[in-house]
Amino acid sequence: MLNNITQSRKCKSPPARHTFGADKNLTQMSSLQNEFNAYRQQMNEVILSKDNLVIKRLWNLDTNTYAEGALSTRTKEMLGLVASMVLRCDDCIKYHLGKCREQGLSTEEMYEIFAVANIVGGTIVIPHTRRAAEYWEELTAGH
Amino acid sequence: MLNNITQSRKCKSPPARHTFGADKNLTQMSSLQNEFNAYRQQMNEVILSKDNLVIKRLWNLDTNTYAEGALSTRTKEMLGLVASMVLRCDDCIKYHLGKCREQGLSTEEMYEIFAVANIVGGTIVIPHTRRAAEYWEELTAGH
Amino acid sequence: MLNNITQSRKCKSPPARHTFGADKNLTQMSSLQNEFNAYRQQMNEVILSKDNLVIKRLWNLDTNTYAEGALSTRTKEMLGLVASMVLRCDDCIKYHLGKCREQGLSTEEMYEIFAVANIVGGTIVIPHTRRAAEYWEELTAGH
Amino acid sequence: MLNNITQSRKCKSPPARHTFGADKNLTQMSSLQNEFNAYRQQMNEVILSKDNLVIKRLWNLDTNTYAEGALSTRTKEMLGLVASMVLRCDDCIKYHLGKCREQGLSTEEMYEIFAVANIVGGTIVIPHTRRAAEYWEELTAGH
Amino acid sequence: MLNNITQSRKCKSPPARHTFGADKNLTQMSSLQNEFNAYRQQMNEVILSKDNLVIKRLWNLDTNTYAEGALSTRTKEMLGLVASMVLRCDDCIKYHLGKCREQGLSTEEMYEIFAVANIVGGTIVIPHTRRAAEYWEELTAGH
Amino acid sequence: MLNNITQSRKCKSPPARHTFGADKNLTQMSSLQNEFNAYRQQMNEVILSKDNLVIKRLWNLDTNTYAEGALSTRTKEMLGLVASMVLRCDDCIKYHLGKCREQGLSTEEMYEIFAVANIVGGTIVIPHTRRAAEYWEELTAGH
Numbered sequence: 001m002l003n004n005i006t007q008s009r010k011c012k013s014p015p016a017r018h019t020f021g022a023d024k025n026l027t028q029m030s031s032l033q034n035e036f037n038a039y040r041q042q043m044n045e046v047i048l049s050k051d052n053l054v055i056k057r058l059w060n061l062d063t064n065t066y067a068e069g070a071l072s073t074r075t076k077e078m079l080g081l082v083a084s085m086v087l088r089c090d091d092c093i094k095y096h097l098g099k100c101r102e103q104g105l106s107t108e109e110m111y112e113i114f115a116v117a118n119i120v121g122g123t124i125v126i127p128h129t130r131r132a133a134e135y136w137e138e139l140t141a142g143h
Numbered sequence: 144m145l146n147n148i149t150q151s152r153k154c155k156s157p158p159a160r161h162t163f164g165a166d167k168n169l170t171q172m173s174s175l176q177n178e179f180n181a182y183r184q185q186m187n188e189v190i191l192s193k194d195n196l197v198i199k200r201l202w203n204l205d206t207n208t209y210a211e212g213a214l215s216t217r218t219k220e221m222l223g224l225v226a227s228m229v230l231r232c233d234d235c236i237k238y239h240l241g242k243c244r245e246q247g248l249s250t251e252e253m254y255e256i257f258a259v260a261n262i263v264g265g266t267i268v269i270p271h272t273r274r275a276a277e278y279w280e281e282l283t284a285g286h
Numbered sequence: 287m288l289n290n291i292t293q294s295r296k297c298k299s300p301p302a303r304h305t306f307g308a309d310k311n312l313t314q315m316s317s318l319q320n321e322f323n324a325y326r327q328q329m330n331e332v333i334l335s336k337d338n339l340v341i342k343r344l345w346n347l348d349t350n351t352y353a354e355g356a357l358s359t360r361t362k363e364m365l366g367l368v369a370s371m372v373l374r375c376d377d378c379i380k381y382h383l384g385k386c387r388e389q390g391l392s393t394e395e396m397y398e399i400f401a402v403a404n405i406v407g408g409t410i411v412i413p414h415t416r417r418a419a420e421y422w423e424e425l426t427a428g429h
Numbered sequence: 430m431l432n433n434i435t436q437s438r439k440c441k442s443p444p445a446r447h448t449f450g451a452d453k454n455l456t457q458m459s460s461l462q463n464e465f466n467a468y469r470q471q472m473n474e475v476i477l478s479k480d481n482l483v484i485k486r487l488w489n490l491d492t493n494t495y496a497e498g499a500l501s502t503r504t505k506e507m508l509g510l511v512a513s514m515v516l517r518c519d520d521c522i523k524y525h526l527g528k529c530r531e532q533g534l535s536t537e538e539m540y541e542i543f544a545v546a547n548i549v550g551g552t553i554v555i556p557h558t559r560r561a562a563e564y565w566e567e568l569t570a571g572h
Numbered sequence: 573m574l575n576n577i578t579q580s581r582k583c584k585s586p587p588a589r590h591t592f593g594a595d596k597n598l599t600q601m602s603s604l605q606n607e608f609n610a611y612r613q614q615m616n617e618v619i620l621s622k623d624n625l626v627i628k629r630l631w632n633l634d635t636n637t638y639a640e641g642a643l644s645t646r647t648k649e650m651l652g653l654v655a656s657m658v659l660r661c662d663d664c665i666k667y668h669l670g671k672c673r674e675q676g677l678s679t680e681e682m683y684e685i686f687a688v689a690n691i692v693g694g695t696i697v698i699p700h701t702r703r704a705a706e707y708w709e710e711l712t713a714g715h
Numbered sequence: 716m717l718n719n720i721t722q723s724r725k726c727k728s729p730p731a732r733h734t735f736g737a738d739k740n741l742t743q744m745s746s747l748q749n750e751f752n753a754y755r756q757q758m759n760e761v762i763l764s765k766d767n768l769v770i771k772r773l774w775n776l777d778t779n780t781y782a783e784g785a786l787s788t789r790t791k792e793m794l795g796l797v798a799s800m801v802l803r804c805d806d807c808i809k810y811h812l813g814k815c816r817e818q819g820l821s822t823e824e825m826y827e828i829f830a831v832a833n834i835v836g837g838t839i840v841i842p843h844t845r846r847a848a849e850y851w852e853e854l855t856a857g858h
Contacts, residue, residue: 043559046566047543050536054544054637055558061633062552065262065626070251075218076259079225083263084553086226086837088375089517091556092263107336108213114333115340116219119208120226120235122801122837123348124370127377129341130329137332186845189852190829193822197351197830198844204347205838208340227839229551231661232803234842250622257619258626265515265551266634267656270663272627273615280618351834356823361790362831365797369835372694372798374518378835393479394785400476401483402791405780406798406807408658408694409491410513413520415484416472423475483780490776494691494769499680504647505688511651512658512692521692537642545648548637549655549664660804679765686762687769695777696799699806701770702758709761 030138036094066099074103078113085117085125085132093132101139110136173281179237209242217246221256228260228268228275236275244282253279316424322380352385360389364399371403371411371418379418387425396422459567465523495528503532507542514546514554514561522561530568539565602710608666638671646675650685657689657697657704665704673711682708745853751809781814789818793828800832800840800847808847816854825851 048056066076077099084092100110114132118125191199209219220242227235243253257275261268334342352362363385370378386396400418404411477485495505506528513521529539543561547554620628638648649671656664672682686704690697763771781791792814799807815825829847833840 040559043562047540047558047562050540052537052540052544054633055540055547057629057633057636058544058547058552059555061626061629062262062555064629065258069255070249071221071255075221076255078214078218079221079256079259080263082222083225083229083259086230086839087263087553089553089556091559092553106213108338111333111336111338111341112212112214112219113222115208115338115344116222116226118341118344118837119205120223120837120839121230122833122835122840123344124373124375124378124801124835125837126345126348127375129333130326130377133329133333183845186848190826190844190848193826195823195826195830197347198826198833200343200347200350201830201833201838202841204340204343205841207343229553230839232839232842234845235839254619254622254624254627258624258630261551261627261630263551263553265547265549265554266630267515267549267659267661267664268551269631269634270661272619273612273663276615276619348834351830355827356821357793357827361793362827364786364790364794365828365831366835368794369797369801369831372696372802373836392785394481397476397479397481397484398784398786398791399794401481401487401780402794402798404484404487404694405777406694406696406795407802408690408692408697409487410516410518410521410658410692411694412488412491413518415476416469416520419472419476483776486772486776486779490769490772491691493772494687498684499678500650500684504650505684507643507647507651508654508685508688509692511655512688515655516658516693535642541641541643541648542651544637545651545655548634549652550659680767683762683765683767683770687767687773690770690773695773696802696804696807698774698777699804701762702755702806705758705762 030141032094032135032138033098036091036135040091040095074100074105077103078105082113082117082120085114085128086121088121088125088128090128090131093128094135097132097135097139101136107136107140173284175237175278175281176241179234179278183234183238217243217248220246221248225256225260225263228257228271229264231264231268231271233271233274236271237278240275240278240282244279250279250283316427318380318421318424319384322377322421326377326381360386360391363389364391368399368403368406371400371414372407374407374411374414376414376417379414380421383418383421383425387422393422393426459570461523461564461567462527465520465564469520469524503529503534506532507534511542511546511549514543514557515550517550517554517557519557519560522557523564526561526564526568530565536565536569602713604666604707604710605670608663608707612663612667646672646677649675650677654685654689654692657686657700658693660693660697660700662700662703665700666707669704669707669711673708679708679712745856747809747850747853748813751806751850755806755810789815789820792818793820797828797832797835800829800843801836803836803840803843805843805846808843809850812847812850812854816851822851822855 048059066073066080069076071079077096081093081096081100084096097110100113114129118129191202209216209223212219214222220239224236224239224243227239240253243256257272261272334345352359352366355362357365363382367379367382367386370382383396386399400415404415477488495502495509498505500508506525510522510525510529513525526539529542543558547558620631638645638652641648643651649668653665653668653672656668669682672685686701690701763774781788781795784791786794792811796808796811796815799811812825815828829844833844
């Protein structure tokens with residue numbers, strides 16, 4: 001089962017992509033999201049199955065970090081996104097892009113976050129901005 | 144003149160600190176702020192006097208980045224701060240702490256930003272959080 | 287259209303690779319270059335279409351940075367490359383490798399840049415050096 | 430020949446993966462390892478063929494670094510792994526995972542290293558931990 | 573009170589240093605340690621007084637991370653040190669140097685950790701190695 | 716002896732600074748240089764006295780890296796400088812600024828290197844650029 005996921009993460013069979021991607025309506029999630037979420041869930045299960053207490057608690061804490069508080073979840077997800085961008089972690093970026101979409105951020109707002117990340121982090125953030133923009137296109141497609 | 148600044152940045156004469164610091168009321172700015180702002184202004188003048196066009200334009204752009212837009216300046220300064228924290232740049236942190244103070248952030252809000260930075264960036268952010276907390280104490284002293 | 291690019295970036299269909307790659311003469315550009323340039327151009331168009339002023343100006347500034355000045359474009363492209371290597375940004379590395387090739391750098395010169403990057407940045411730069419070497423082989427193939 | 434490796438690294442043909450992967454017993458090495466080792470060896474040969482003395486010596490030194498000394502190779506490989514994790518270099522992580530496996534580390538020990546890396550480096554290390562966990566599953570499959 | 577600490581951290585009065593430092597026997601702790609520990613403790617108190625739950629839990633978790641487990645505390649402290657070195661966090665390095673000293677590491681072992689950090693992280697780790705070596709000299713003085 | 720150096724690094728006694736700094740002619744080296752070079756030499760001696768072979772060889776290799784080759788020492792020192800700037804290592808920056816000065820770089824050329832570093836590495840490089848500019852002022856004072 002692990003191998004199937006691994007394979008799909010690295011080399012989605014082109015026909016499958018066409019099926020879920022450009023050639024038909026996206027009813028729920030597009031391909032980059034499916035791929036990211038499936039691999040993420042699969043590996044999280046593997047990791048948590050090992051019962052390392054520190055990792056489990058850190059992951060719980062990660063969830064708490066973005067809960068409503070003095071700052072809103074919406075604001076905190078933006079903070080998580082910009083932090084992920086300047087640290088140039090593509091998967092972290094994808095995760096927070098999804099969360100920001102759930103929080104209703106507009107494309108104009110999103111690009112102002114991209115701008116802060118590019119100015120603070122420099123032009124080395126540009127390739128990550130390209131992949132973020134691609135993922136955001138998928139998240140907002142048809143809306 | 145440059146040397147005076149340099150010296151004060153590195154080794155504030157203890158009596159001077161006492162004068163502006165613990166031993167009397169802080170009427171305007173406390174010592175860490177004075178020191179940071181004085182060195183920053185002095186060296187910015189040196190750098191800009193060399194007329195490098197790219198640096199000048201980047202610095203202008205940096206100002207534009209935090210202007211009101213789809214996102215508020217308040218939100219953008221928080222983004223700038225968390226980005227500076229995970230990249231562990233103490234002077235950048237101080238700069239954005241000052242801006243966040245101007246935007247009226249509360250201590251409770253500030254510590255939620257610290258929390259995001261510590262979770263995303265890990266325990267290596269803790270020493271920078273200590274220095275940020277110290278600077279924030281000064282910024283909020285007497286308020 | 288975006289999906290086609292995405293797909294080609296992640297999983298070039300093997301037959302297509304053979305067509306442009308090992309099995310026939312490379313008349314203009316080889317496969318890694320085609321892939322990199324196509325994705326880069328496609329996503330740049332998406333990003334610039336959003337009209338974020340800060341991002342547009344930063345990108346213009348990026349171009350100016352490498353213009354002839356007190357230092358030559360050739361020297362500046364080497365600087366951009368070594369900076370990209372120690373920051374370990376594969377796409378940035380590819381971009382500057384292409385530019386260095388246009389500036390006529392020899393393979394011997396290129397490997398001296400690789401050496402500086404590996405010494406300054408440590409052995410964590412080695413995997414990026416492998417991908418840089420692979421891309422450089424393509425850029426210099428048949429020359 | 431270079432192109433074959435490149436191709437296999439990026440887009441292993443799915444049938445081949447099935448052959449070595451989920452559908453039959455793994456007798457020696459599984460697919461991620463094969464892929465990583467093949468590309469690594471191929472590109473190392475390309476790089477070393479250029480005879481850059483600094484790179485050659487650095488690579489020799491890299492080998493010496495992990496030799497038995499006051500600290501055991503086992504301990505040093507753990508050090509190399511955690512350093513690679515917090516610096517978020519997936520290929521370096523794979524390399525040291527292989528070495529740690531050779532040194533007989535248990536899965537429980539491995540996850541305690543993952544825990545240190547996640548706490549020190551923060552949640553941005555999580556995506557790299559996922560890929561490390563996946564590779565470790567392969568390394569320990571059938572054992 | 574905060575100001576006193578701050579001051580002592582930045583600019584120890586030279587007479588005081590002589591008193592605790594070179595001119596008399598070190599009975600307990602030398603000056604760099606005193607300074608580091610005092611500032612650390614003072615600021616930790618400030619931070620924890622704000623009752624941010626995420627930060628409190630992360631700090632607790634940090635302590636658990638280095639507890640005896642499948643790997644010994646001794647090994648984990650070495651892991652924490654090398655991670656801090658390649659991430660180039662001087663205060664984190666000092667903290668783990670102290671812990672490694674408590675675990676009885678010899679100078680020869682310590683320098684093998686330094687060697688791994690310098691090889692993996694490159695020559696940019698050298699200045700941090702200098703400060704680590706200085707702190708280690710203090711920790712091991714008279715032993 | 717170690718303590719004397721340590722003390723001078725952290726808190727140069729103000730009178731001493733005045734003696735070598737603003738109040739008299741600089742005949743050879745100014746104060747930041749003196750301080751940097753003294754601490755660097757002192758700690759290098761401590762480190763090398765421990766006879767760790769890997770560290771010794773890495774340091775030798777570091778010297779070889781910048782030797783004349785297909786690229787000139789002048790070019791390589793510029794590469795070392797820009798790499799140090801984007802990695803934000805102040806002491807590494809100082810070292811390469813000194814070397815670049817020896818190679819006869821002009822202030823205009825230097826600021827073009829600063830510009831590349833700021834564009835590639837982003838505004839978080841600005842505080843390091845301030846310290847670099849300050850050190851460069853000293854290196855070029857009176858010339």
